[in-house]
Amino acid sequence: MRLVLIALAALWTVGALIAFLRTRRKPLDAKLSATYLVVWPALLVLMYINQPVALWFAVPVFFGFIPWFLAGPHLWSILQDPDRIKPGEVAGIPIGYWKWGGLAAVLLGLVSDFFLRP
Numbered sequence: 001m002r003l004v005l006i007a008l009a010a011l012w013t014v015g016a017l018i019a020f021l022r023t024r025r026k027p028l029d030a031k032l033s034a035t036y037l038v039v040w041p042a043l044l045v046l047m048y049i050n051q052p053v054a055l056w057f058a059v060p061v062f063f064g065f066i067p068w069f070l071a072g073p074h075l076w077s078i079l080q081d082p083d084r085i086k087p088g089e090v091a092g093i094p095i096g097y098w099k100w101g102g103l104a105a106v107l108l109g110l111v112s113d114f115f116l117r118p
Contacts, residue, residue, distance in 0.1 A: 002048070002049075005045070005048065006045055006049075009041045009042070009044065009045045010045075012041050013038060013041055013042060016034065016037035016038040016041070017038055019034045019037060019075060020034035020035065020037070020038055022034075022079060023075075023079070026078065026079065026082060027078065027082050027085055029078060029085045029089065029090065029091070029092075030075060030078040030079060030082070030085075032090055032091050033071045033074055033075040033078065033091040033092065034075055036067070036068060036071050036091045037068065037071055037072060037075065040061075040064050040065075040068040041068075043061055043064075044061060044064075047061050054109070054113055055109040055110070055112045055113040055116065056106055056109035056110045056113055057109065058109065059105050059106070059108050059109035059112065060102060060105035060106055060109060062105075063101065063105045067091055067092075067093045067097070067098075070091075070092055070093065071091045071092060071093075073092075074091060074092030075091075075092075
């Protein structure tokens with residue numbers, strides 16, 4: 001099963017790299033979205049291979065699925081029409097989500113790590 005998950009992540013990464021290569025002459029937000037599409041699955045696979053992982057790290061990576069899932073359609077819309085970029089967003093997600101969501105995920109991981117220790 002581990003090899004199947006790694007193969008799926010590798011295939012997705014190849015697709016994301018192709019998307020990244022298509023953004024060479026596009027705006028910064030397109031490049032950031034494509035980078036996120038590449039980096040998140042790679043980070044997830046590394047986390048899966050190196051189990052057990054501290055929850056303060058695993059929880060934010062797990063919650064990173066939400067913006068990753070939304071980054072694909074956002075990148076596609078930017079590639080079609082670069083004028084769809086809104087200020088104050090990274091990968092189509094408001095910067096406030098990245099700040100507060102990231103902080104909340106790390107704190108949730110720390111609290112979980114403290115209370116769920118064996």
